[in-house]
Amino acid sequence: SQQGEEDPQALSIQEGENATMNCSYKTSINNLQWYRQNSGRGLVHLILIRSNEREKHSGRLRVTLDTSKKSSSLLITASRAADTASYFCATYGMRFGAGTRLTVKP
Amino acid sequence: EAQVTQNPRYLITVTGKKLTVTCSQNMNHEYMSWYRQDPGLGLRQIYYSMNVEVTDKGDVPEGYKVSRKEKRNFPLILESPSPNQTSLYFCASSFSRTLNEKLFFGSGTQLSVL
Numbered sequence: 001s002q003q004g005e006e007d008p009q010a011l012s013i014q015e016g017e018n019a020t021m022n023c024s025y026k027t028s029i030n031n032l033q034w035y036r037q038n039s040g041r042g043l044v045h046l047i048l049i050r051s052n053e054r055e056k057h058s059g060r061l062r063v064t065l066d067t068s069k070k071s072s073s074l075l076i077t078a079s080r081a082a083d084t085a086s087y088f089c090a091t092y093g094m095r096f097g098a099g100t101r102l103t104v105k106p
Numbered sequence: 107e108a109q110v111t112q113n114p115r116y117l118i119t120v121t122g123k124k125l126t127v128t129c130s131q132n133m134n135h136e137y138m139s140w141y142r143q144d145p146g147l148g149l150r151q152i153y154y155s156m157n158v159e160v161t162d163k164g165d166v167p168e169g170y171k172v173s174r175k176e177k178r179n180f181p182l183i184l185e186s187p188s189p190n191q192t193s194l195y196f197c198a199s200s201f202s203r204t205l206n207e208k209l210f211f212g213s214g215t216q217l218s219v220l
Contacts, residue, residue: 030206033209040216042198042213093151093203094151
């Protein structure tokens, strides 16, 4: 079964707006990872947050982790058209959900 | 350059004709894995390997075989492909699955089985 479930399935915003997507999982984790996939290409690792961390930043990306709720969120600030992609979370066992499809309109 | 190399990028075949998709990594990673991606279903794990000669089933292993005779290579074998195996396939590797280290992905293989 899938370990990470992303929400929403699809998100459409205007350039410059912030985009937030969420991930819920079921089992205990030692870390949670977020990946991006441009259409039909291999996934690219974005950021890893460990179970003892609550928040992590990387450029325009901000990830939070709430282990009590078994959930994580990925925030992309000041989005650009180039951020248009699918975003996936992965937890223990390197399993992925169906992803969030983000469209950023110029 | 650190990379995971998959071949071929595109493959069209017919039902029942055995095929192999190759995967090679140059990072000395212990862990390698195969996924298939279908619309609306995300990535589903087919098989994975924790190290040389150690392989295990993922969530959707039926109809597939793998081998790990060398650390760098992890081929995916379809002995008798069927149309429901038409999909986009990805190979990935990481230093360690136990530590849940980040995955490096290949560029993908788009397979069509007629």
